[in-house]
Amino acid sequence: xxxxxxxxxxxxxxxxxxxxxxxxxxxxxxxxxxxxxxxxxxxxxxxxxxxxxxxxxxxxxxxxxxxxxxxxxxxxxxxxxxxxxxxxxxxxxxxxxxxxxxxxxxxxxxxxxxxxxxxxxxxxxxxxxxxxxxxxxxxxxxxxxxxxxxxxxxxxxxxxxxxxxxxxxxxxxxxxxxxxxxxxxxxxxxxxxxxxxxxxxxxxxxxxxxxxxxxxxxxxxxxxxxxxxxxxxxxxxxxxxxxxxxxxxxxxxxxxxxxxxxxxxxxxxxxxxxxxxxxxxxxxxxxxxxxxxxxxxxxxxxxxxxxxxxxxxxxxxxxxxxxxxxxxxxxxxxxxxxxxxxxxxxxxxxxxxxxxxxx
Amino acid sequence: xxxxxxxxxxxxxxxxxxxxxxxxxxxxxxxxxxxxxxxxxxxxxxxxxxxxxxxxxxxxxxxxxxxxxxxxxxxxxxxxxxxxxxxxxxxxxxxxxxxxxxxxxxxxxxxxxxxxxxxxxxxxxxxxxxxxxxxxxxxxxxxxxxxxxxxxxxxxxxxxxxxxxxxxxxxxxxxxxxxxxxxxxxxxxxxxxxxxxxxxxxxxxxxxxxxxxxxxxxxxxxxxxxxxxxxxxxxxxxxxxxxxxxxxxxxxxxxxxxxxxxxxxxxxxxxxxxxxxxxxxxxxxxxxxxxxxxxxxxxxxxxxxxxxxxxxxxxxxxxxxxxxxxxxxxxxxxxxxxxxxxxxxxxxxxxxxxxxxxxx
Numbered sequence: 001x002x003x004x005x006x007x008x009x010x011x012x013x014x015x016x017x018x019x020x021x022x023x024x025x026x027x028x029x030x031x032x033x034x035x036x037x038x039x040x041x042x043x044x045x046x047x048x049x050x051x052x053x054x055x056x057x058x059x060x061x062x063x064x065x066x067x068x069x070x071x072x073x074x075x076x077x078x079x080x081x082x083x084x085x086x087x088x089x090x091x092x093x094x095x096x097x098x099x100x101x102x103x104x105x106x107x108x109x110x111x112x113x114x115x116x117x118x119x120x121x122x123x124x125x126x127x128x129x130x131x132x133x134x135x136x137x138x139x140x141x142x143x144x145x146x147x148x149x150x151x152x153x154x155x156x157x158x159x160x161x162x163x164x165x166x167x168x169x170x171x172x173x174x175x176x177x178x179x180x181x182x183x184x185x186x187x188x189x190x191x192x193x194x195x196x197x198x199x200x201x202x203x204x205x206x207x208x209x210x211x212x213x214x215x216x217x218x219x220x221x222x223x224x225x226x227x228x229x230x231x232x233x234x235x236x237x238x239x240x241x242x243x244x245x246x247x248x249x250x251x252x253x254x255x256x257x258x259x260x261x262x263x264x265x266x267x268x269x270x271x272x273x274x275x276x277x278x279x280x281x282x283x284x285x286x287x288x289x290x291x292x293x294x295x296x297x298x299x300x301x302x303x304x305x306x307x308x309x310x311x312x313x314x315x316x317x318x319x320x321x322x323x324x325x326x327x328x329x330x331x332x333x334x335x336x337x338x339x340x341x342x343x344x345x346x347x348x349x350x351x352x353x354x355x356x357x358x359x
Numbered sequence: 360x361x362x363x364x365x366x367x368x369x370x371x372x373x374x375x376x377x378x379x380x381x382x383x384x385x386x387x388x389x390x391x392x393x394x395x396x397x398x399x400x401x402x403x404x405x406x407x408x409x410x411x412x413x414x415x416x417x418x419x420x421x422x423x424x425x426x427x428x429x430x431x432x433x434x435x436x437x438x439x440x441x442x443x444x445x446x447x448x449x450x451x452x453x454x455x456x457x458x459x460x461x462x463x464x465x466x467x468x469x470x471x472x473x474x475x476x477x478x479x480x481x482x483x484x485x486x487x488x489x490x491x492x493x494x495x496x497x498x499x500x501x502x503x504x505x506x507x508x509x510x511x512x513x514x515x516x517x518x519x520x521x522x523x524x525x526x527x528x529x530x531x532x533x534x535x536x537x538x539x540x541x542x543x544x545x546x547x548x549x550x551x552x553x554x555x556x557x558x559x560x561x562x563x564x565x566x567x568x569x570x571x572x573x574x575x576x577x578x579x580x581x582x583x584x585x586x587x588x589x590x591x592x593x594x595x596x597x598x599x600x601x602x603x604x605x606x607x608x609x610x611x612x613x614x615x616x617x618x619x620x621x622x623x624x625x626x627x628x629x630x631x632x633x634x635x636x637x638x639x640x641x642x643x644x645x646x647x648x649x650x651x652x653x654x655x656x657x658x659x660x661x662x663x664x665x666x667x668x669x670x671x672x673x674x675x676x677x678x679x680x681x682x683x684x685x686x687x688x689x690x691x692x693x694x695x696x697x698x699x700x701x702x703x704x705x706x707x708x709x710x711x712x713x714x715x716x717x718x719x
Contacts, residue, residue: 061440165522165718174482175524175707267436277433312441315429316448322430
């Protein structure tokens, strides 16, 4: 019989080493799978993980792809630390894009320098508004925020679909479901010529730093950690659980909304029926990959972004199927969780301990 | 192990690098064709048929052409990167096979004037950017005629993807075909809001059959609705490819997208240096729209279907021949006139008699 026994003390170093270990094991297993598919594993791993970032354009695309993942994951991590499970970042992202993008469409011929700041604010507000609904339902009716936030995602994406098929449809777009292109004043400036790296990418770094400061230096960051780790102790010293729910859902929603606005005002440049390939969900993995720590999330987001870019190049240059991307992400998550389990528990063989318990 | 791992990695890196530069130089005259697919090539519908077309290039042009593809590319910020990566990796002809790739394709086409681009189902063109699409509504009219003859409940279930002109046009055409032989046919429409999601598509089909539909039509890409029809013992039509193996007892025919000829011709034009920017909208006559074998129907219906398809193919008959009124009763196409392509391409209204409201 095999069973898991909690370790009294677990190595602090392993907490930070386990993602690295997981990545290494992913590479090994990935290489074996490539070999079974009849590809040279070194060629394949090179194509997957090095080729995408072997030139400055590739690196810039890595940042573009990681931007929404990092911004959303930082927000979600705050909630996850306090046991607030916001699964609906995808919907909050969509509402942010709708609110902020709506302003750009209303002033579609504007040249005002205030348009973009206004869009940023509305984008964050839109996401926060969508996060506020599960917060209200949780604090007022004790409704599970996992369900409510997830279901609101579908409401948001259908609302976007309604808008671009109907009232916000581009009048010059032959009835196709897309909005007008945003005016130049409503587009995020590209900060590095010849690439798609936009202001949002720079702000993502700012979000990481701000998130780190919030978590490590502020009172509310301290409360977040305590509420998550020892809810009863937190209640005992008077930390209000409801306040944590509100704070984390508004913050997570606001950041997701901002990420959504960055996508439509950045690389996309208009509203269309689908604006995100599931960033709000992928960010959940990124948050855990980064140990719920803003700096870790920065790296987690870059690694996750790399698997997408690598998957595309593996298809183009090696003819590997798209499923390889999902496969890699799955293996990575598997090893990460496995490493976590083994950091916190030890494996016991035999039944001595079980006997001891019955005795 | 570490040392040998490093050595081998470096060797592999060098090999790949050498290979990449070598290929670029040697095949400069040949066609290197890239495809961007919105779904998986295993969807047995839209993307599957495009991939069959890609394979046709390989088998027809042999050494003169090489191809590659990226599947399941989301129609958002990612498309632009994938298209650009193809242009950067030496492809000289790139097919982007979904409407949502229009703006990214246009953007990348501007940056790579020497690369030829072809965008399916869009309307933006440039000197190095062609558009192409097929007149699937012709096939839908034929399917409508068959449905009108075969339905017993006089209720047709229609699984739509998105209420865009392409799909609305198909519904209108299908219903005019049905009414031409059976004025009592009613259509019930469910919007799945996806091109490819077998679960959702199947659920939509179940709901429609529960509402009395005994013919299943779909404008989504997976065989799921047809499979549901097969299981429930009703009839249906395949979408994009011949889906008879998924529904041997249910499939009446399928509207097959056949891009083979077009893709081969375009790739050949690149090899010959005769490629020009064009706007192609091919119907049954061009071979782009094919009807799969007519099955599970009596001989007279089959004969009628064949005759209808032949008339459309020869140009003797156009499905959108006036008088055609919209739901509000406004005359959209005058008596004896046929719809102009511009009107068909922007169609956002149902014809009179369709008892449903178009999502706005």
